[in-house]
Amino acid sequence: MILELDCGNSFIKWRVLDGLASEVVSEGVVDSNLALIESLRIINALSLRNCRLVSVRTDEETGALIELIEREFTIPVVCAKSAREMSGVRNGYEDYERLGLDRWLAMLGGFHLAAGDACLILDFGTAVTADFVAADGEHLGGFICPGMPLMRNQLRTHTRKIRYGDQAAERALSSHVPGRSTAEAVERGCSLMLRGFVLTQLQLAQAYWGENYLVFITGGDAELVGGVVPDARVVPDLVFVGLAMACPLS
Ligand SMILES: Nc1ncnc2c1ncn2[C@@H]1O[C@H](COP(=O)(O)OP(=O)(O)O)[C@@H](O)[C@H]1O
Ligand SMILES: CC(C)(COP(=O)(O)O)[C@@H](O)C(=O)NCCC(=O)O
Numbered sequence: 001m002i003l004e005l006d007c008g009n010s011f012i013k014w015r016v017l018d019g020l021a022s023e024v025v026s027e028g029v030v031d032s033n034l035a036l037i038e039s040l041r042i043i044n045a046l047s048l049r050n051c052r053l054v055s056v057r058t059d060e061e062t063g064a065l066i067e068l069i070e071r072e073f074t075i076p077v078v079c080a081k082s083a084r085e086m087s088g089v090r091n092g093y094e095d096y097e098r099l100g101l102d103r104w105l106a107m108l109g110g111f112h113l114a115a116g117d118a119c120l121i122l123d124f125g126t127a128v129t130a131d132f133v134a135a136d137g138e139h140l141g142g143f144i145c146p147g148m149p150l151m152r153n154q155l156r157t158h159t160r161k162i163r164y165g166d167q168a169a170e171r172a173l174s175s176h177v178p179g180r181s182t183a184e185a186v187e188r189g190c191s192l193m194l195r196g197f198v199l200t201q202l203q204l205a206q207a208y209w210g211e212n213y214l215v216f217i218t219g220g221d222a223e224l225v226g227g228v229v230p231d232a233r234v235v236p237d238l239v240f241v242g243l244a245m246a247c248p249l250s
């Protein structure tokens with residue numbers, strides 16, 4: 001079995017594949033290294049052989065997680081690395097190592113799934129990112145802005161009176177009409193910012209490629225922009241698609 005990890009700024013997304021890497025045996029989202037180990041320990045008949053991971057955390061944090069996994073399961077761990085070019089995609093950053101590895105892998109996955117079309121890849125996590133990959137594999141660049149958790153927390157941290165609970169937040173997003181409570185006003189306001197961001201990305205993609213492009217949406221908060229792009233492909237495991245391409249296990 002293969003353990004796959006996508007270590008974002010807030011959460012670790014994990015999944016266990018069968019020996020042939022063809023089926024997902026188990027998967028989850030955790031907020032710490034220890035929670036990850038606990039989630040894995042309770043899987044019946046777990047027999048890990050390899051681990052591959054991608055991380056946007058510091059080298060120290062990533063190193064500590066790798067050590068923990070090696071110690072706990074005695075398996076080799078491979079880590080996705082930056083590249084100037086891979087699987088037909090050319091990294092568009094001036095300094096290619098600065099491009100977030102989760103973005104890079106989502107691009108590899110998206111370009112692969114697009115099978116020759118240009119693509120716009122949108123990732124809704126702690127941060128929100130947009131990346132443009134032309135049909136010839138050229139990465140034109142992208143955008144980074146705060147995601148829902150950051151926008152919400154900034155408002156809470158820098159105002160005195162924006163305070164509300166998780167349940168009110170959840171209820172607030174049942175519609176996008178002007179809010180009549182703080183929770184509704186903030187949740188709907190931030191959600192509309194994300195939706196507006198998406199529409200702007202679509203305009204740009206259209207200016208580049210007309211109608212000839214695909215939109216991929218991924219990340220834990222992907223559902224916040226559900227319906228904004230009717231033709232988009234929502235691919236929750238897009239980073240894992242790219243991870244398998246960047247870290248093949250023989
Ligand atoms: N099972 C889950 N556990 C935690 N967060 C989740 C879960 N499912 C969806 N989310 C949403 O995902 C968001 C985080 O997205 P994610 O892509 O995991 O971020 P990152 O990669 O930056 O850690 C949270 O704001 C939360 O709303
Ligand atoms: C943009 C990101 C913070 C997104 O991280 P996430 O929200 O998925 O945790 C991450 O890809 C990152 O740290 N990138 C490095 C900076 C860059 O891509 O230019």
Ligand SMILES: [K+]
Binds near residue numbers: 125
């Ligand atoms: K991510």
